[in-house]
Amino acid sequence: AQTVTQSQPEMSVQEAETVTLSCTYDTSESNYYLFWYKQPPSRQMILVIRQEAYKQQNATENRFSVNFQKAAKSFSLKISDSQLGDTAMYFCAFMKQTQGGSEKLVFGKGTKLTVNP
Amino acid sequence: KAGVTQTPRYLIKTRGQQVTLSCSPISGHRSVSWYQQTPGQGLQFLFEYFSETQRNKGNFPGRFSGRQFSNSRSEMNVSTLELGDSALYLCASSLGDSFSPLHFGNGTRLTVT
Numbered sequence: 001a002q003t004v005t006q007s008q009p010e011m012s013v014q015e016a017e018t019v020t021l022s023c024t025y026d027t028s029e030s031n032y033y034l035f036w037y038k039q040p041p042s043r044q045m046i047l048v049i050r051q052e053a054y055k056q057q058n059a060t061e062n063r064f065s066v067n068f069q070k071a072a073k074s075f076s077l078k079i080s081d082s083q084l085g086d087t088a089m090y091f092c093a094f095m096k097q098t099q100g101g102s103e104k105l106v107f108g109k110g111t112k113l114t115v116n117p
Numbered sequence: 118k119a120g121v122t123q124t125p126r127y128l129i130k131t132r133g134q135q136v137t138l139s140c141s142p143i144s145g146h147r148s149v150s151w152y153q154q155t156p157g158q159g160l161q162f163l164f165e166y167f168s169e170t171q172r173n174k175g176n177f178p179g180r181f182s183g184r185q186f187s188n189s190r191s192e193m194n195v196s197t198l199e200l201g202d203s204a205l206y207l208c209a210s211s212l213g214d215s216f217s218p219l220h221f222g223n224g225t226r227l228t229v230t
Contacts, residue, residue, distance in 0.1 A: 033216050045207060045221035052216065091160065097216070104150070104162035104173055105219065 002027045002094050006108035013082045014116050020067075021077045021111045023092030031097040034068065034075045035105070040088040048090070051075065053097075082115045089113075119144065121222035123208050129228045135196040138225045142189050142210030148172075149191040150219060151183060154205040163206075166191055167213045195227075203229045 003026045013019035025034070036048040051059045051068050058066050063083075067076045079086055092108040122141040130136050142149050150173075151163040162175040166185035183193045189210070195202055205226050209219035 035218075037221075043205060043207075043224045043226075045209070045219075047218045047220075050216070050218065095216075104165065104175065105152075105160075106162075107160040109159045 002029070002032075002096065002106045004092050004094050004106055004108035006090075006092055006111050008111045009109070010112045010114070012114040012116055013079075015082055015084060017082055018078060018080045019082055019113065021079075021090050021092075021113065023075045023077070023108055025073050025075065025092070025094050027073070027094065027096075029096050033095045033097060034066075035093040035095070036064070036066070036075075036077045037091045037093060037107075038086075038088045039091065039110075040085075045091070049077065079113075084115050084117060087113060087115045121208060121210050121220050123206075123222035123225050125225060126223065127226045127228075129230060130198050131230055132198055132200060134198050135194065136198060136227060138193045138195075138206055138208075138227070140191045140193070140208030140210075140222060142191070142208075143220055146210035146212055146220070147189055148211045148213030148217075149185055149189065150209045150211075151191070151193050152207045152209065153177075154207055154224070155203075160207070163193065198229045200229050203227060 032053045034051045037045045049061045063080045089110045091110045093105045096103045124139045148167045150165040165173040169185045180196045185191045205224045207224045209221045211217040
């Protein structure tokens with residue numbers, strides 16, 4: 001079974017600064033996908049960024065980037081130029097790759113990020 | 118495109134009752150998944166439906182069931198409610214293939230008293 005661990009229950013950062021959220025996972029699969037989701041107080045889970053395990057290049061989406069270390073089973077999220085709207089719970093998630101179908105997302109417990117003005 | 122719509126947003130039920138939650142996916146999405154979110158257990162997968170068939174199932178008791186209609190809309194039913202069923206229930210839709218991102222709704226907050 002896959003597990004996802006987020007070791008930082010809470011973090012805070014000053015507006016315009018950079019913050020890194022940690023995530024480690026455990027799996028025996030060789031092909032899989034990793035995701036970061038954001039859940040603001042509105043409750044809706046919003047996809048921030050995703051990474052295919054077979055791609056060595058780290059994914060980036062505007063101010064969001066990941067540091068994917070497959071051998072270490074580590075998938076951290078870096079948020080640059082933090083904005084007040086980035087305040088939210090951030091969840092790291094794992095999905096096993098299948099042929100044609102889809103699998104469940106396995107989530108970490110989340111990191112509550114607060115961006116201070 | 119309209120997003121994933123979940124109704125109702127809030128529900129209060131009594132132990133022993135049953136409840137039905139509804140989810141309308143994004144147009145064109147054929148997969149609908151359900152997740153339960155609680156402070157203690159976090160986000161846990163309930164089940165996934167694709168083209169009206171249950172394709173994946175999590176480790177929940179048989180009191181939790183679901184179905185999907187021909188228009189891809191999905192319902193989730195919980196019978197004989199227990200206090201521990203109080204949670205935020207999230208629905209997500211996708212195209213249904215690997216790596217298609219899941220698009221979540223705003224959830225239904227169920228409180229069992």
